[in-house]
Amino acid sequence: MADPGEWETMENKLHPRVLQTIRELRFTHMTPVQSATIPLFMSNKDVAAEAVTGSGKTLAFVIPILEILLKREEKLKNLQVGALIITPTRELAIQIDEVIRQFLVHFPQFRQIIFIGGNNPMKDVKKFKKQGGNIVVGTPGRLEDMFRRRSDGLDFASCVKTLEVLVLDEADKLLEMGFEASLNTILGFLPKQRRTGLFSATQTQEIENLVRAGLRNPVRITVKEKGVAADRPQKTPVQLHNYYMQSFSSLHSGILVCTDVMARGIDIPEVDWVLQYDPPSSASAFIHRCGRTARIGHHGNALVFLLPMEMAYVNFLSINQKCPIEEIKLLKDSADVLPKLKKLAVSDRAIFEKGMKAFVSFIQSYAKHECSLIFRIKDLDFAAVARGFGLLKLPTMPELRGKSFPDFIPENIDTNSIRYRDKNREKQRQKILAKQQQDRQQNEGKKKFVRNKPWSKQKTKKDKRKKQADKRKRDEGSDMEDENIDELLNDTRLLKKLKRGKINEEEFEKQLLGT
Known part of the structure; x- marks a missing residue:
C-alpha cells in the first residue's frame, strides 16, 4: 500500500x-x-x-x-x-x-x-x-x-x-x-x-x-506485490491465501452453490472467501475469480475443489499463471442436506429443473475444458456427480448416451407429475402439455394417402415414423424437456463462438435473446 x-x-x-x-x-x-x-x-x-x-x-x-x-x-x-x-x-x-x-x-x-x-x-x-x-x-x-x-x-x-x-x-x-x-x-x-x-x-x-x-x-x-521474491513473481495479492481441496468427495454429505457471474470486474467489499466448485475453462479466469477477495489491501481466501486425478492443475497454475496455492485440510461435521434437496425438487418443478440444468452444464464444462489433459470427462464419476446435484433421475444428453450407471438409483417417481410451486407457471405448463397431447391425437387420427407409391415402401415409411414417434415418447418421459436441453446446448455453442471471436458481444446477445 x-x-x-x-x-x-x-x-x-x-x-x-x-x-x-x-x-x-x-x-x-x-x-x-x-x-x-x-x-x-x-x-x-x-x-x-x-x-x-x-x-x-x-x-x-x-x-x-x-x-x-x-x-x-x-x-x-x-x-x-x-x-x-x-x-x-x-x-x-x-x-x-x-x-x-x-x-x-x-x-x-x-x-x-x-x-x-x-x-x-x-x-x-x-x-x-x-x-x-x-x-x-x-x-x-x-x-x-x-x-x-x-x-x-x-x-x-x-x-x-x-x-x-x-x-x-x-x-x-x-x-x-x-x-x-x-x-x-x-x-x-x-x-x-x-x-x-x-x-x-x-x-x-x-x-x-x-x-x-x-x-x-x-x-x-x-505493480509488484510486496514480499514476493524476484525469482518467483505472482499475479495474485500476497494477502490472498489460495487453497485447493483433492478429499471433499470423501465426505459423507455436503453441498456447495456458487456462480461465475461475478468472476471479474465486480467489487464487493469484505468478501472473506471465494469458493470454486469447479475450475474455470480458462486458466486466466481462475485469477479473476479468486480476485473478488483480498481487494485493495484487505485479506481474503479462495478455495477450489479438485478430484484426485486433477492434482496436476496445482502445478499448472503455479507455472502458467504464477499463482501458488496450498492444500487445506478436510472439513469435519458437515450436514447431509441431499435428502432435503431431493424433497425440495419433488415439491417444486423449478428446483427440479435447475438441478438438471446444473448437472448438464457441469458435465459439458468438462467436455469443453481448456485443460482437457487434466480435466478429462472420461474420468468423471457421473453417478457420484448426479447424486451430488440431488437429481431424481438422469437427464437425456449426448455425454450419457449408451452408458449405464448402476451406482445411481433413480427415485421411484413420475417426474412429469412434479408441479411448479408458482401457480401461474404451472398453469402455463399444463396448457402446453394439453396442446401437445391434442396435437399427438390429431396426428395419429390423420390418414395420409400416398399416390403412385408401392405398398411396401409406404409400410417402410410408416414403420420408420412409428419408431421415431416411440423414441420421442420415451424422450418426453425424461426428467427435462428437450427444448430446455437444446436451449442450454445452443447457449454453449454461442458462448464458444464468442470466445473464439467468430461473433462479437452484440451478435452474441441478439442470438441469445432470439432477436
Missing part, C-alpha cells in the same frame, strides 16, 4: 473540487497503481499499467479523466465526447459508470452515458442526442454499432473528434473475448492526438500488440 500522505502531496496538482470529492468518498490513501499512474496520466503521458485484480485501477483513470477535462480551454458541448472508456463486460461498464456518477454530482457541467449490450440501441441513440455524453463508458460491440449508425441521424464519429482520453480497461479480457476486430474499428474513428491508458491484470503478446497499435511511447507500469 502506498504512503497515505500521497494524497496530500498531490493537493497542488489536483483540482480542488476533485480533491474534495475524493475525501468525501473516503479515499484516504493511494494504492500503488494509483500513485504510479495518476501523475503520469495527468502529464500528457500514455500509460500501460499491469496490476493484480482488486488493486484500484478504476480510480487510477477516473481521476485523470476529470482533471484533463476540467483543464480544457474550451468547454465541451453536450454532444462532444471528451473521454471514452471501453470495458469487456456490461457488469464492469455499469460499475465504472457508477463510480464516475459519484464524482459528476459535483461537476454538473459534464454529462455521462453508458452504451452496453442488452439495451435498445435506438433508445441509446435518442438518449445521446437528447442529453449528450462527455464521458462515455461502453462495451466494444455496442460502441462499434454506434460508430456505424448513420441512418439514425447521429454521426458518432464526429462527436469523438474532441476526444482527450481513451481508456481500455481489462484489456486482456477484451482480447480474450474476441473483441480485437471491434477495437481496431473503434480506434480507426478516434483522433490520434489523445491520451490513452491501457489497464490489465495480465500481460500477453496480444496486449503488447495492442499497446503498439494504440499508444504513443507509453510509460509501462507494473
